[in-house]
Structures are given as structure tokens and as C-alpha cells.
Amino acid sequence: MRILVVEDDTEAANYMVKAFREAGHVADHVGDGIEGYARARDENYDVLIVDRMLPKLDGLSLIGSLRAQNIQTPVLILSALGQVDDRVKGLRAGGDDYLAKPYAFSELLARVEVLARRNRAGAGEETFYRVNGLELDRLAHKLTRDGKDIPLQPREFRLLEYLMKHAGQVVTRTMLLENVWDYHFDPQTNVIDVHISRLRAKIDKGFDPPLLQTIRGAGYMIRDGSR
């Protein structure tokens, strides 16, 4: 996928570009808001990564200008301002996701991949997910594996739904807390891990292959282990 990084700190941007390339993506870097706006408007990127504080044109104005031109490329805002109200402001300005500096690259990569995929898949929400023999029916609120019913509590259902919606993609702990619980704080203890192991016990125990996998140093992923 093609990624545009709009960031005035060249060193940080170089790390980012290099890491995206290692992950198999194409990444370009520009150093100020005006150029960032021009490139984002004229070229076809899958995701924009925009710093909030930029020379010439600040990040939020850049996003505002793009959205005013009806350019809907997903934008992830990077900012040193990471408090709740900063995030709300960023998302209101037209950003699709918000990540506070300093960040772990694995977190950034996971979010960017989810953003790009969401855009490609279109706006329509699916109602049925299937990975290997695991089938989740959103409308009937029903989960089966290899035809066997697996009862889940509502929150477990939403957790699994989010994982299956992004099957094949890394989902980080903070992404889960944000999307399944709708909180953005950082729990001191890894409460998410315990929820995952509970869920794993329900959907993977006694079945083969294991579908809910831990990606070391990054997060979790549902994938068809046989592939």
C-alpha cells in the first residue's frame, strides 16, 4: 500500500519510512503542510500519516482542506498532544485515527493497515465473518466452530467480532480497548491479555488449528493457521 508521511522531524520520518518499506509498503515523506496537502490531493495514497504541528500549514487544517475538496483518503494523526480532548479535536477535524507520540511502530503499522483495509473494503459493514471453521453471525448473535455452538458473553462477542473483522491483520491491545470498550486510557495492568486468553479458551480449546494468535511485541491476530 502507498503511505504518505507528513512530518517535519526528518529523522523520525526516516525511521518511519524505512520501517514501512521493511513491512512491504511504499512510503513517501514530505516535511511541511503545504507540500503534504498538494501531494495528498494530486497523488493516490492509501493512508496519510499527518503530524499535528507542521510548518506552513498545521495538520488539522491540512485535513480540513482535503475533506473540503472531498478527498476521503484515511488519515492517521500523529501528535505529541495525546490527551482525551486533543484526540476528540483531531477526530472532529476529519482524522480517522489518532496516535500519541511517542508510539511503538508496531502500533502505528497495525493502525495504518486497518485504516487502509477499511477504506478498500468500502463503507458497508459485513454481517457474517468466517475464518477457517469459525463462523460469526452478527445479526443472529451466534458463534459456531465446525458447526458447534459456542456461547459467548456480549463483550466477548464484540471482541471476537472486531478480531474477525480484521482477520489477517495485527490488532493491538490499545486498538481493542478503544474499539471494543471505547476507552483510550492505558490500563496499568494488561487486562486485555486476560480477556484474550479467556476468549481463546472458548474458541480454540479442543479445536485445530489455533486461530487466535499472539503476535509478539505487537498484539493479536485471528488467522487461518493452515495457510
Next chain:
Amino acid sequence: MALGKLFRTTAFKISIAYLVISAVGAGLVLGTIGWNMKHVIEDQISQTIDTNIAGLSEQYALGGIRRLVNIIHRRTRRPGAGLYLVTTPAGEPIAGNVVSLPPDILSHSGQIEMAYAMPGDTGGKHRALARIFVLDGGFRLLVGHDLEEGARLRAILQDALLTSLFWLVVVGTLGGLWVARRVLNRVDAINANARAIVAGDLSKRLPLAGTGDELDRLVQNFNGMLDRISILMAGLKDVSDNIAHDLKTPLTRLRGGVEQALRTAKTPEDYRGALEKALDESERLIQIFDALLSIARAEAGAGREGMTDFDAGSVARDVGELYEPLAEERGIALTISAGTGLTLHGSRELVGQAIANLADNALKYGAPEGAASAAAGTVEISARRSCGFIEISVADHGPGIAEEDRMRVLDRFVRLENARSRPGSGLGLSLAMAVARLHNGSLHLEDNKPGLRVVIRLPAAPRRRDAEVSLAQTKPDKAA
């Protein structure tokens, strides 16, 4: 210059105001006395005249005009005599001591005030009160009395008034200056100390005169304020010392680890291990930094504009549910009892984080020590309404916190001895406290007998969305 300063003091201005009021008062008193005395004297004079006339007309009836003239001659020779004049019916003077009379005066009857001169008088005319009486034979008799006595009295009173006014002004001005100087000296002393305090010497206090007057009370209150500021400053210094310490410790570890790796690592695995450690340390630093920022933001009242109405009960349930698997893993039973319709106006995110911090603490430190009873292994999260407030509490049955430590643990970075071995930053309770205050609420640590119960009391959202009402409701609690 110094005198000009004295004249400008409030004390002096007040003295002058009193001075003017006293002067006007004295003038009024003396004026009234003078006026009354004049009347008394005139009454007395006219009575004397009447008696004289009655006596003289009696003598006239007894001995005719000759006898009357004799008596008048005798009387006018006495010193300090009154005014007497007898004339023929045509107005020719026969006897008496009045020389010059206003024309036509003799045709008046009854009492009159007139100007007259005595024989040999050079100092102009005098004023007198007189009465003309027509005797049987057509002779006219004038009996009068000098009014100079009254005038003299008035002059004395006027004199007294002027003298007293003079002294009043002199003594009043000097007294005013003296009082002003006294007050000014005290204010100057206060100002000198205040300047020293402004210059940075916070240990100085304003001087007390020991008189217990309003200035002393003012000084006492200012000193109380200074004490409070000193305590806050000391607290701030503690905080920055703590921040320096608690951020520098992981920084030192980070740096030490990197240096050691550069010095001794040989294999790629050594380097990888060192780098992973460095990453962990930087992660911890970021966490501490974020927590500090959140606390500072909440304490500064930031984020108020993003506040909405939300249900505290569902937040308590959410957080409880978030921590429930962790509790189960640790062998702790987590129970949640939250009512419905517990509407709060505020930041759902921050309140959620505050409850999460409390739950985290309860699971970390509220765990039973060793083998304990079944009740020891429970943590209760509850949310309920209590007269205009919403109380969210997290209670455990662990060792609890000793009474003397309860205030202390709310400070940043404070970690009790038995907590130091476990991971944590010592910021969880501080943030919960800051969040409670941001919502005009409070946080209390209570004895759960055994264990600790942390209660966050927040003012419930008003049913009508009226900012004024909500403010008015929360104020008394803030004052308490």
C-alpha cells in the same frame, strides 16, 4: 515629601473629616446657646422696664411731675443707670439722661428697640430696649435699658467659638497627623515585609502590633494566607523533586543498560537483550509522563469543554467487566453493583480511567496476604446515588492503609513500603483524586474493616441542563 505622604493617608483624611464635623457641631451648640441667652436677657430687661415704669408712674401719681423729675435725677446719677427721659406733652425734655433720640420715637407707645446717645458720649450710638409711657398729664416717660450687655455676651460667645475652633483645628490636625503617622508606620512596616516576601523570602511574616484591632486581624489573615502558600509551595517542590527522582531513576537505568551493552556485549543476542530492556524502560517513562500530564491537565481544569452527560453506573460496570477476568485469574471475586440513571456531567473517559486505577490498585494491593478467609478475596465496585451526589466506590479486603498514611498516598509518586516491590508508578490515586476534583467532587479513603474503600463522590448532573444550577449545587461541597 514625608509630610505629603502623611497628608495623603486615609487616617489623616478621616481625622480632617471628623474635625470639620466637630467644628460645625461646636458652632451649632454655641450659636444656640447665644441665641437663647439673648432672649432670656431681653425678657429680663423688658420686665425690669415694666417694673420701673410701674414704680415711676406711682410716684408721679403721688407727687406729680416734680417728684418724678427728682427721682429720675437721682437715678440717672447712679453708675450703670438705665435710660430715663421725661418730656412735656409737646416733646420738650424735662429730665433724663438721653440726649439724642430718633425723631418721632416718643409718639410710639409700647416696647421699641432704638439707638441712643448719652450726654458726653463720643463712641457713637448704643442700642437699647425702651418703653414709652404717657402719664396722666400728657407727660411722656421713657424708660429703657442698654442692650450692650447682650452684645457683650454675644461677643464673648463668638470669641469662645473662634478660640475653640482654632484649638480644634490645631489639636485636630496635629492629632490627625499623629494618628496617621502611627497607622502609616504600621502600614510601612507591613509594606516592607510584604516587599521582602515578594522579593522571594517566603519565611517572612507581616508584623502584628498586638492590639487586636482591624489592622491586626487583616495582618493575621494575610499571614494565614502566606502559611497556606508556603505549604503549597513546599508541596510543589516535593512534587518536582519527586518528578525529578521518579523520571531520573528509569532514565539512569536506561542509560546504564545501554552503556553496559556497548561495553560488554559481544553477540547479537546480547545487543538484542539490551535493546529490549531499553525499550521497556522507555515504555515505563512514557507511561509515567502520560500519567503526570493527565494529572496536570485535570488539575488545571482542562477538558471541561468536552464534558457530556453519561451514566456513571454503566462506566462502573464497563470497568468492572474489564477487570473481572484479571481478578478471576488472581483468585479474587470481583462484584459490581451499580444502579441505573446515575447521570453525571463530565468526562466519561477520565471517570473511567479513575475507576480503572482504583480497580487496578484493589487487585494489586488488596489481595489477601497468605491464606485468608474467603471474604478477603473479594473486591466490590459499586455506584449509587446519595442525596445529589453519585458515589462510586472500590473496596477490597486487603491490608488497607493506616489512618496516618491516607492523606499521603494521594500525593504523586507516594508508594507505601509494601507496594514498592510491585510494579506501579504511585500516580493512580493522584489521578483519581485530580479527576474527582475536576468534576467538583472529592475522593475519600475509608476503612473497609478490614481493607480499603476508596470513594469518589461526584455531584450528580442536574436534571435540567442548566450550567448555573449545576454550579450553584456544587459550590457548597467545594467549600466543605
